[in-house]
Amino acid sequence: MQGKGLIKFFLVVMILVTVAQYMFVIPTNAVENDADNYAQNLTGEDSGEAYRIARASYLDSISDQEVFRLPLIKSYTYQDLKAQQLALGLDLKGGMSVVLQVDLREFLISLARNSKDPTFEEAISAASQAQQSADDDYITLFADAWRERADGKQLNTIFSRNDALRDQIGTNTSDAEVERILREKADETVNLTYVMLRKRIDQLGVVQPNVSLDAERDLILVELPGVENPERARTFLQAAANLEFYDVLNIDQNSVNALVQADQLLERRQALAAGRDSSELSATTTVMDTVYAQDELGNLTDSIASIEEREVPRQTAGPLFSILSPNNGSFGPAVVGIAEAGNRAQVMKYLNDPEVKRLFPRNASFRWSATPLDADDQGTPGNLYQLYQLELPRSGEAPLTGEYVTRAGSGPEPNGQVAVNLSMNSEGGRIWARMTTAAAADGNRQVAIVLDSQIVSAPRVNGPITGGSTSITGDFTVQEATDLANILQVGRLPARTQIIQESIVGPSLGEANINSSITALLIGFGLVLAFMLFYYGGAGIVAIVSLLLNLVFIFGALASLGTVLTLPGIAGILLTIGMAVDANVIIYERVREELRVGKTVPNAVRDGFSNSYSTIIDANITTILVAAVLAYFGLGPIKGFAVVLIVGVIASVFTAVLVGRLMVDYWVEKKGTMTFWTGGSKNLFADININWLSFRKISYVVSSVLVVASLLAIFTRGFDLGVDFSGGYSYTVVLDKPVSAQELRSALEGPFQATPTIKSVDSDNTYNVVTKYLIDETNPIDGKEPQDVVLAALYEGVTAATGDNSVTLEQFSNPEFTGGTHITSVSKVGPTIADDIKRSALEAGVVALLGIFLYLLFRFKGKRYSMGAVAALFHDTIITMGIFAACWGWIGFNMEVDQAFIAAILTVIGYSINDTVVVFDRIREYLNSYTKRDSRTLINDAINSTISRTVMTSFTTILVVLVLFLFGGASIKGFAFALLVGIVVGTYSSIFIASPIVYDLSGDRDAKEVKTEADTPVTTT
Structure with missing residues (x-):
């Protein structure tokens, strides 16, 4: 292998950097141990609210003081140290998450010097109304509303009176130019609001807050892990601080x-x-x-x-x-x-x-x-x-x-x-x-x-x-x-901010999620390691070391990037483990092919690796394309999932292809040989010679029936839309007494003035309650914020259902309370963000499919490959969605269609195209190498030669996703189930849909031509 020295250099550097990243844990733990001792000495307790307040007070007091110094390099405060470590998201640690909409209505009114022009006031009101469901930004909506009502009146008449704009807007300035200037000023305002809000949050005393700006949608995303006073946090986030x-x-x-x-x-x-x-x-x-x-x-x-x-x-x-x-x-x-x-x-x-x-x-x-x-x-x-x-x-x-x-x-x-x-x-x-x-x-x-x-x-x-x-x-x-x-x-703040989405997760729920996630991670990883040892023998040891290095690099890279690890992020790591095996499987299966035709181990290793590079690159680029779409369109945890997937794919390619090659070469040079199978796996898939294309008409009929049935389910039953898409308040309520879902629903109908949605969570007496009661209300009601009124209504109904009023409203609404009936998480999604999420989900799906189509068109130089791949992806997506539409309500776990489900669908697209590209790559190789053979035989041979890789990768991925489904907790079951369905359907479609379409669009090249020995393609023999 060329460039071994360079690869070794980068490997050493990456290990050193990663180890240094992990070393920041030591001084951080020292500071936190001091905080523990301080809180224990002050309160005489090692837990409880007083202990937590004292501990947080100590950490807040020293957060900006130097607590650690690297000689001759840099000094670090406690906040600096925490910033160097992987932060846990709210679903793993508890805390508060909000999405803030920067309110540009008041900003425009201010720029117009509080103009009372009727046309201006009507346009402002119309833009605010349209913002609830429109795709465009507020400035565009205002400009459109103005044009509809202006009747020839120029927009410059409204804004030219502002001294600050007089140099830019005059009596001859066109409406288009005024709109451009307003958008430029609005962008500056949104950015400045974001910067000042970050400074404010630093004063809140929250360790490792996560604040990000979605400039395209004028949204600011804020995560405050461990925050114990949501009302105080809301004041910090929304107060304009306009002092007069x-x-x-x-x-x-x-x-x-x-x-x-x-x-x-x-x-x-x-x-x-x-x-x-x-x-x-x-x-x-x-x-x-x-x-x-x-x-x-x-x-x-x-x-x-x-x-x-x-x-x-x-x-x-x-x-x-x-x-x-x-x-x-x-x-x-x-x-x-x-x-x-x-x-x-x-x-x-x-x-x-x-x-x-x-x-x-x-x-x-x-x-x-x-x-x-x-x-x-x-x-x-x-x-x-x-x-x-x-x-x-x-x-x-x-x-x-x-x-x-x-x-x-x-x-x-x-x-x-x-x-x-x-x-x-x-x-x-x-x-x-x-x-x-x-x-x-x-x-x-x-x-x-x-x-x-x-x-x-x-x-x-x-x-x-x-x-x-x-x-x-x-x-x-x-x-x-x-x-x-x-x-x-x-x-x-230059502009007011409005909370349009809010989530509060109690620490007990976060701890349960951590425990279930760690269990799933360990079991899934252990099963994959055992399988690799069984199937590949000595090469399996190399794969295990590669996977371990992969995890080390993933966690180190995520920490250095400041990524917040959430439950979907852990799911992404588990998925990465399954998919990381794919690169090893592609290489090892190709080495096994070379060994079966009689090549020596060194030659088989050399040819196996070199012949696998193209396939690995194609398969992983398509996965990164999908993950990049998720990172761009997703919000919060979904964006984190996408980042984990991108980092995992890159780390997998580096460890499996480059580091794996170093280890294999070292072993072969030292020992003279290496095993790529065991006695039980040597002849698995060795003599497969199936005419797959002969089943294509049957598969077309079966798939057509499944797609039609899925479409019927989608358009007749629809989906169990989660609060992300429908909007509303969502509460997870733990009841101290047995109550049926129907009893709870009946008790809440009165206080909510409508029938709420009640879903049983997998633990006993735990329900998810969703209501749209007062979700459109933004003004106080009898001096109370709307969310407080809704919470009081929930408390009234739950108390009536249980017949137990021993728990106060304050205790009931505290996610940390464990002495009786209480809520463990709260989520609020306003209609604006719900519409935005639905729109983003649709855009993400379209962009992902279009990106994959264009990449395959460029990479394979033929539209038949792109059309076959996109047809298979459409097939996989519709069937997965159809199963969700058909099954929700009668399967014993949550099958909500929410952001996590969209992430699962896009991940299925990435996985399916990954599998399809491997087959396509072999088809292209055979069609280019054996130009005198008929395409039917060549495509069958290509599928036969890659079937071992297809089965092995699908098996290992299903293994880890199944573990995630069984042990990952209630909130991740729907996500894992969608992946399971998608992987099975995706494996089927790459063989029975995508490849046959390539054949039907290619035309059968001279099927009657006589075979020659030199022209016979290599198959798995």
Whole structure:
């Protein structure tokens, strides 16, 4: 073999690099042992919530400190060390995963300087609606919607008013050019949002977070392993951190009268809408007179002493006063009134009514308090929020924003409250000094500190604040103040983010997945090793060493690439083990052929390896093509599966072909020989001489029947669509008492206001509950986030089904709780991401088939090979999907069609084409070498000569996938079953579909010509 020295060099380098990669585990374990000892000493426990909090606190405190140094090379923090190791995904470790949609709606409105142009507003609304199901990005959707409504109006009229765009967009700029500029600005915004979000997540204290950007779809994927407070994580991920400072407008008599008039106006309008005469309304109403306090000199101040009520026409409260209680002097002078959480949106709708707005001062703007009033004397949690009246400058923007903040921190105040301390630059300090000077001079007036349109603090100003420093107090806990300071320190996100997909996995489920995966990995690997020893003897030892090296390189490469290992990733490793055997089998079967025709071992090894290279390259390139499609179109775990498959294929070729050749040559040179069979395997498949093409008409009929039956099943029964494709909330619930699926379904119909989907998981009393209840809702409901309302409904139904209410809602919703009925995982998929996943799955399938067709067309120089391969792939895909459509619901394991199923289908495509290419390669070799022979005989001989490889590779792959199916856990069974079906069908199609099509498209070349001895092809004899 040429270049042995170069191969040895790369082998040594790869081993050294991989060993060095693994060595980072030692200092990492030392740090984590210190964290264990610290937590045990502090809590006196070695497990439990207090122990975990203490351990996480220790690791967070030293995460940015140097803990290890390579002399003369580099120093490492704990975070650096963890980044050098293979991270475990949520399904193996537990934690939270979200997909964030960068909201470009507000971004466009901002670029348009809040334009009230009706056409612009209609186009924005239409684009937001179309985004739920359209293929295009938001900017394209907006441009299309504008063109439909513009009626000749130019897009530049909307954006040329923005000073920042004036140099790029003028009165003569075309709509196409404006669209290009908007897309360019949007891409910059999405990238900057991603960068700033990464910085924010670094402040969250999560070890080995995984954050990636899907720029084509404006999506940010975030995985937070081990996170224990999902609500805190949601705040970090979604808070825009738009910090603003406003002057307030104190409530005076005019403001009070404006409220009364607004209430009357709304009541008259409702009466007219109901067909009642407004003159029939009550004769009296309540008017409130404001009484201001006096200072020591007897002068009136801005402070309200009391608000006195007196009766004038009409007594009953109208629409506004029925949900908003006016300030009766109990609250600050800038507070308009108070309302319950669920009524806030309606109050704002009333106050933003054009006719109502005209009753208030033109510079008045209203904002709600961020937190409710304190609990009452009975301890009932507060549900009443204060509505403030702020002074809006003529520019429409806050006089001071967070852009001027240079540093943010947190700490205790002298009064015991926890505060967020801010430092501003010189310009910010000047503006803040001016605002506080004016407020102090105006009788200790308040200023409002607004974060994301909610007032977090409205302190009175006793005197001017100079120097550019201030503090925010708002009844924060220590954690809330620290988080707010961290968010403000990073700065405002350029665009808002919205969670459109979310998954939470409990650590107990992750531990179960790890245990089952390790079991499957060890059993599958052990069976393959035993088989290779039995079948190939001495050469089997070389194959075992190659496989071991393969695993070492795979894990090392995945760690260095920063790949997150998930359950599909482990499935990819198992699949790689099965497929890694393929290169060895191709080589060894070819060596056995050479030995059977009488060649010496050294010559047989030389010819066996050299004649196998082309086949191995073709087979693995097609697999990499499919994996690359998966990596591009897939999300989260599927992308990880694809990366594992690509790394595994490359490592397999290197270890089996190059390193394997080194070992075989060394053995043969040292021992003079090597065995490639054992007594039990020597003559297996040795004398096969089957006329495979004679069965092609039968196989065409059988396959046609199977394909038609599959299509009928697909179009009549359909699929059990997982939450990935249908959208909705998915919960895995472990019940403490036996309950049937029908009982649970009936109990949940009321709370969910519809019938949910209930599926039994393979462990006792464990169910998967899927519902679309409130999945389209994005606004709070009675002060609660929609996911919290859905969770409460689930708790209500499950409690009713079990008849056991000893578990609280907090315990039930905690994936780490083990003392009774609880959820172990939560997943939310919004309609946007569900449509996106379906579209991506279709695109991935089309691109994979097209890529394979083009590669085979280029590689085999004939469309008959491409057409035969694509026909076989279509055959395999339809039958696999048809079996899923026909069998779901009556087989005792989950057969959902989800992202993992799509990965399985594409893997089947890769495997099937791998198998087909091996046969094609031999057909092409025979057709080119024996030009005087008829194609029927040559194709039969090619299939006969490769049948041993086909059977061996299929057997070893089925072996490991069967182990994965039996031991891999419930969440991977559907994936493994699809692979099993696909491998069997793919093996069949390469012989009975793809090869016969090549024959039928080739034409029988002179079948009557007489054979000659020199022209007889080599077969397995």
